[in-house]
Amino acid sequence: MFADPSPKAADLLQRLKAFFDQHIYPNEERYHGEMDAFRRAGDPWQTVPLIEELKPKAREAGLWNMFLPHPYEGNGGVSNLDYAPLCEVMGRVHWSSEVFNCSAPDTGNMETIERYGTPEQKKQWLVPLLAGEIRSAFLMTEPAVASSDATNIQCSIRRDGDHYVINGRKWFSSGAGSPRCRIFIVMGKTDPDAPRHAQQSMVLVPRDTPGVTVLRHLSVFGYDDAPHGHMEVLLENVRVPVDNILLGEGRGFEIAQGRLGPGRIHHCMRSIGAAERALELMCDRLRKRIAFGKPLAEQSVWHERIAESRCLIDQARLLTLNAAWKMDTVGNKVARADIAMIKVVAPNMSCKVVDWAIQAHGGGGVSQDFWLAEAYAHQRTVRLVDGPDEVHRNAIAKLELAKGL
Structure with a gap:
């Protein structure tokens, strides 16, 4: 197919x-x-x-x-x-x-x-984003709670007349370090007493709103990921018009589920590309390096790893394509199990293939002389972003168990 x-x-x-x-x-x-x-x-x-x-x-x-x-x-x-x-x-x-x-x-x-x-929100923010004139950040994760459970989010979004007042601390806010970042999408609680999945909302917060402070960047395995970065952001009495809310109060969890599906599969697509390049570099290195009287490429342990890499990459690619096809044909909600599966499979596969490529490069593999160390840092991070492996495995298991009911 x-x-x-x-x-x-x-x-x-x-x-x-x-x-x-x-x-x-x-x-x-x-x-x-x-x-x-x-x-x-x-x-x-x-x-x-x-x-x-x-x-x-x-x-x-x-x-x-x-x-x-x-x-x-x-x-x-x-x-x-x-x-x-x-x-x-x-x-x-x-x-x-x-x-x-x-x-x-x-x-x-x-x-x-x-x-x-809304049409007004699209005109103000979507149009310049699509034109590549500005950049944006997504503020969901918080340092004080296990943010893999989105209902834990504690950032307060309180209505005060025609404004919302936002107070909270976010971190790993990707994109907030860019000098061209102009808009944040912030997730927080508008009603702590509402049903569990109706407490959260999302609002648009212009980067230059008073009370917004980017405290520091958070490195990943020593990489700053500049110029877009992963930042810790403090929101202190940040006031935005009520018109800045997305979809309506209590719809934040719903939006998060809709937003994260495409984001997750995009990460997986890129992970496959990284793994494919790592395999190419691995094979090239193994052909050129001589150890114990023959090229590394002729040693059986590397035959095993090359073959396993090819199998893993192609399996992940087919699973990704199947999830993408389902998203197009039946929608993200129906495809949620397929999205969860590939979010587990692709980054784990890529970590393994990149790790073998590092091993093939010896000491050079962990240095900055090659792309591989940077690639591993990125791929290991993908096992956490948009939900850690454990959350997706849990979702897959629940869907499987529900089939027998």
Whole structure:
């Protein structure tokens, strides 16, 4: 069923691969050079010249906002199934997604505003986000509670006349470090006494609202992930108009479920791309290195790992494509088990393949001379973002047990 991409996807994929060959792979060293220069100057939270230089080229090539399954004012219109191989290619170079305006958390935020926002909210925030003029952040996780259970969220959203007053502390707020971040989607409680899944709401909070303080960035395995970062944010008596609420009071959990489905599968698509590249690097290294009188590629232990990697990658890819197809045909809610399964399978698979590639590179594998250490940090993180493995396994098990009732 998924042996070949659709004609639309095949055309986009051909153009995307050509763009990577011409503009992304040759500029990987330049990107890191620009970021290193920012860090040496003491401020990595800056707009990257290379990214801004490549964005117009991507738009001209028709490779823009491909993540959006439902067209909005000429943007998007690429199904989840067709987007899967495209997102996989972007997963090979972690910073490339922004070039095509397809990077997290903006993709999830744009889909959220497109699906749940009012016409006024779309005009103010979705339009500039789709144009790549600004960036955004999603503020859900909190340091004081186990945020894998969204009903634990303690951030207070209290109505005061024509405004909401927001108080809380968030962390791992991805995207909040970008100098171009202009809007936060904040999840908090509007009614602590309501039924468990009706206590939460989501509101749009402009980044420059008084009372918003970005306290610090949180590194991941020592990486700052600048310039978008993962930030700790303090919200102190932040006032926004009641018109900034998404969908209505008590609808936050519902929105979160709708938002996280596409975000989760996008992570999985990128994980497959990272694993595919890691396998290529592994094989290349094993062909070139001699140990105990013969190439490493001729030693049986590596035959086992190469074969296992190929099996794991292809299994994960098929599971991802199946989940994407179901999202397109029966909707995210019906596809929730498939989304949960791939969210468990893909990052675990990618961690294993990248880890074997690191092993094949010896000491160099854990250094900054190769892409692999950075890739492992990203893939290990994906096992936590948008819900940890344990939450998804729990959801899968409950759905299975319910079949016998």
